[in-house]
Amino acid sequence: MMLPAVGFVAVMVIFPFGYALWLSLLDYKIGQTLTFVGIGNYKALLADEQFWNGLRLTFILYAGALVLQLVLGVALGLLLHRLETLKGLIRTVMVSPFMLPPVVVGMMSIVVLDPSMGVANYLLKSAGLPTSLFLASTDFVIFTVIMIDTWQWAPFVALIILGGLQSLPTRVYEAAAIDGAVGWRQFVYITLPLLGPTILTAAVLRSVDLLRFFDVIYITTQGGPGYATSTLNIYAYRKGFEFSDIGYASALMITLSTIVFGAVLVFAQLRRKVAW
Amino acid sequence: MRKSIAIWAAASAMVFAGGVAHAQAFNWKKNDGQTINLLLNNHPWSQAMRDMSGEFTAKTGIKVRVEIFNEEQFRARLTTMMQAKSTDFDVFMSLKFREGATYDKAGWYANLTPLLNSPASTSPDFNFNDFGEGLRKAETVNGKLVGLPINLEGPLFYWNKEIFKKCNVAEPMYLEELPEAAAKLKACPAKGDATVWAARGIRGAISYAVSGFIYNSGGDFATPDGKPGLCQPNSVKGAEMYANLLKDYGPPGAANHTFTQVIEMLGQGRLAMTHESSNEFANIVKFPGRAADIGVKVLPKGKASGISKPIVFGWGISVSNYSTKKDAAWYFLQWATSAEMEARLVKNGVAPPRSSVFNGPEFKAWTAELPIRQAWANSLIEISKTGTAISYPPTDRVIEARETVGGGVQKIFLGQAGAKDAMCQVDADLAKLQ
Numbered sequence: 252m253m254l255p256a257v258g259f260v261a262v263m264v265i266f267p268f269g270y271a272l273w274l275s276l277l278d279y280k281i282g283q284t285l286t287f288v289g290i291g292n293y294k295a296l297l298a299d300e301q302f303w304n305g306l307r308l309t310f311i312l313y314a315g316a317l318v319l320q321l322v323l324g325v326a327l328g329l330l331l332h333r334l335e336t337l338k339g340l341i342r343t344v345m346v347s348p349f350m351l352p353p354v355v356v357g358m359m360s361i362v363v364l365d366p367s368m369g370v371a372n373y374l375l376k377s378a379g380l381p382t383s384l385f386l387a388s389t390d391f392v393i394f395t396v397i398m399i400d401t402w403q404w405a406p407f408v409a410l411i412i413l414g415g416l417q418s419l420p421t422r423v424y425e426a427a428a429i430d431g432a433v434g435w436r437q438f439v440y441i442t443l444p445l446l447g448p449t450i451l452t453a454a455v456l457r458s459v460d461l462l463r464f465f466d467v468i469y470i471t472t473q474g475g476p477g478y479a480t481s482t483l484n485i486y487a488y489r490k491g492f493e494f495s496d497i498g499y500a501s502a503l504m505i506t507l508s509t510i511v512f513g514a515v516l517v518f519a520q521l522r523r524k525v526a527w
Numbered sequence: 528m529r530k531s532i533a534i535w536a537a538a539s540a541m542v543f544a545g546g547v548a549h550a551q552a553f554n555w556k557k558n559d560g561q562t563i564n565l566l567l568n569n570h571p572w573s574q575a576m577r578d579m580s581g582e583f584t585a586k587t588g589i590k591v592r593v594e595i596f597n598e599e600q601f602r603a604r605l606t607t608m609m610q611a612k613s614t615d616f617d618v619f620m621s622l623k624f625r626e627g628a629t630y631d632k633a634g635w636y637a638n639l640t641p642l643l644n645s646p647a648s649t650s651p652d653f654n655f656n657d658f659g660e661g662l663r664k665a666e667t668v669n670g671k672l673v674g675l676p677i678n679l680e681g682p683l684f685y686w687n688k689e690i691f692k693k694c695n696v697a698e699p700m701y702l703e704e705l706p707e708a709a710a711k712l713k714a715c716p717a718k719g720d721a722t723v724w725a726a727r728g729i730r731g732a733i734s735y736a737v738s739g740f741i742y743n744s745g746g747d748f749a750t751p752d753g754k755p756g757l758c759q760p761n762s763v764k765g766a767e768m769y770a771n772l773l774k775d776y777g778p779p780g781a782a783n784h785t786f787t788q789v790i791e792m793l794g795q796g797r798l799a800m801t802h803e804s805s806n807e808f809a810n811i812v813k814f815p816g817r818a819a820d821i822g823v824k825v826l827p828k829g830k831a832s833g834i835s836k837p838i839v840f841g842w843g844i845s846v847s848n849y850s851t852k853k854d855a856a857w858y859f860l861q862w863a864t865s866a867e868m869e870a871r872l873v874k875n876g877v878a879p880p881r882s883s884v885f886n887g888p889e890f891k892a893w894t895a896e897l898p899i900r901q902a903w904a905n906s907l908i909e910i911s912k913t914g915t916a917i918s919y920p921p922t923d924r925v926i927e928a929r930e931t932v933g934g935g936v937q938k939i940f941l942g943q944a945g946a947k948d949a950m951c952q953v954d955a956d957l958a959k960l961q
Contacts, residue, residue: 281606281610281629281630281632281633282628282629282630282631282632282633282923283632365780365783365788366778366779366780367722367778367779367780367781367788367792368778368788368791368792372779382779384779384780385780386780386783387779387780387781387782387783389782389941389943471783472783473599473729473730473731473783474730475729475730475782475783475937476728476780476782476783476937476941477730477782477934477937477938477941477943478934488603489930492602492603492606492607493599493602493603493731493926493930494924494926494927494930495606495629495926497610
């Protein structure tokens with residue numbers, strides 16, 4: 252009975268990962284002789300300014316978007332939980348951003364946020380407000396990307412939180428009310444701890460997505476302006492598909508995969524600690 | 528008896544010889560019933576092929592499936608499929624100056640020389656020598672024909688004559704007059720909300736557009752001894768002019784712009800001047816009013832250097848070495864690059880690589896219909912005579928080299944480095960690729 256599952260894991264997970272690991276040990280450029288270099292590509296990573304830039308941006312994007320999405324997601328989840336009227340309609344509207352394909356989100360972002368042709372600056376100008384460079388500013392383009400992702404995925408976190416809220420035991424709240432814990436105190440000392448496992452589940456799901464975030468950046472900025480959105484994923488893609496440096500790109504991807512596994516492990520441990 | 532045997536033998540020999548001759552005769556229906564797959568870059572030529580491929584099917588019985596992607600996605604898909612030695616597609620577009628050597632070393636191109644030389648596979652009226660010599664050479668790598676040219680293109684200088692007229696600014700005749708004209712236009716209220724200058728600002732696309740500035744300023748991508756030459760004073764001068772035009776007169780967000788944004792602005796009449804691809808001519812004049820108020824010519828030569836050295840090259844179509852239908856694919860190549868097809872493709876803005884078409888009555892009549900068409904055709908003739916395909920320093924890693932050059936120019940217009948520092952750093956980075 253185990254055999255199909257083991258076979259599936261071997262073919263779909265172990266083989267691709269093992270193959271990428273093998274490629275990362277080679278100097279493998281399309282059209283050139285293939286050479287085994289051991290950990291040579293990994294050593295080169297340490298001296299590569301673009302790698303460190305990519306790593307920094309990956310973490311900024313990850314931390315910024317995760318915190319924002321969890322905070323907003325919890326707030327929206329609580330709001331939805333209390334909503335009495337138009338529940339169905341509002342939930343449907345909230346679901347719509349994360350139902351959109353990333354390509355559509357990317358194209359919409361260009362149409363809205365392009366500094367010279369976008370709608371956003373037109374509206375700001377019409378209202379007499381200062382315009383912004385949005386996706387074209389080397390200083391805050393990464394924050395624009397964080398905002399785009401948060402717009403799309405905070406509602407997803409909210410729906411997970413809503414599910415968690417609906418499954419919380421009511422007797423705990425009754426007991427808390429008898430003891431005088433209401434409002435903010437009830438939220439901090441009852442709701443939040445009880446929601447811990449749900450929040451961490453949402454954090455794991457978003458972590459995996461955020462660390463391998465690619466589509467929207469590729470469509471809107473292709474890693475620019477300059478290298479201001481050249482996250483590890485974008486950098487690896489360019490190395491592999493544009494510069495045909497398969498070995499080095501594989502080393503970048505193995506490094507990123509390790510980071511993703513690490514983040515998942517940390518959250519899984521935390522989840523165990525807050526389980527009730 | 529002997530006589531009858533001899534007659535029989537002679538008759539058999541004649542029938543056999545006739546049979547061989549028949550087998551070797553070219554027949555457009557030879558591959559009837561096959562299906563070929565095309566992987567193409569988004570380009571006026573590809574769009575026309577998608578619309579006209581039914582005619583090829585009617586002529587040959589070969590069905591055609593066309594996949595068109597934007598250039599980055601097209602290249603990513605091509606690389607993935609080729610790495611997997613996929614037989615799923617048969618024909619693909621390729622820029623030989625950019626990737627010819629790499630793809631050939633990787634064994635991705637089918638050798639078309641035997642097919643070209645085979646009377647059974649090549650139509651008698653397919654006149655290969657009708658393609659310009661430079662274009663034929665460009666499609667030949669290590670002595671093998673690896674593709675057929677489909678167009679001729681290069682960046683040209685476009686300007687909105689109406690905006691220039693309103694602001695009383697003269698048409699720039701020398702490269703050095705571009706910043707002067709830009710300054711006057713910027714100060715001119717009559718231009719309304721039009722942007723003065725726009726050009727490619729995305730790192731990977733800059734090299735194509737900045738090359739003319741570097742050459743016309745007297746610079747070069749290489750030093751006389753074959754080393755990267757972007758740090759040479761005149762190269763710095765050219766790169767700096769390109770970057771400063773974008774920085775001082777370009778639209779906000781230029782660092783994310785490529786031809787799509789530039790052409791949109793020019794087409795809408797919201798741009799005074801640019802240096803963009805000759806391919807985009809048809810798209811520009813599709814916008815109402817642009818055929819009348821846009822001017823087009825080769826980038827003005829340098830006043831100090833006296834040099835005009837534009838970029839010129841052509842896309843080609845090749846057959847995948849992993850294709851199992853190479854003969855059918857070669858039939859498509861012949862049909863798509865035939866003189867008859869090229870004459871029709873001109874109307875889609877595809878500059879013909881065949882001399883007979885470029886000098887033919889149909890093309891001449893078409894260009895004579897509108898002055899702007901004539902100006903476009905004259906520009907193409909000029910760049911084909913004076914141009915070069917070299918928009919990168921000497922290296923086999925052309926794509927990375929072009930990206931490095933673009934990165935340096937971006938640093939200048941984003942204000943991250945001075946021109947000399949940025950371009951000297953480019954040389955240092957390029958030296959690692961040599």
